[in-house]
Amino acid sequence: IRSKIVWVALVATQFLSRFFRIY
Known part of the structure; x- marks a missing residue:
């Protein structure tokens, strides 16, 4: 594993979620 x-x-x-949320 x-x-x-x-x-x-x-x-x-x-990180992507945060970036998308900011954008």
């Missing part, structure tokens, strides 16, 4: 991938995916999702 690759926890790093999950962590990166979660961070990317949050």
Whole structure:
């Protein structure tokens, strides 16, 4: 199990969500 991938995916999702929300 690759926890790093999950962590990166979660961070990317949050970042994208924030960016989209601001935009």
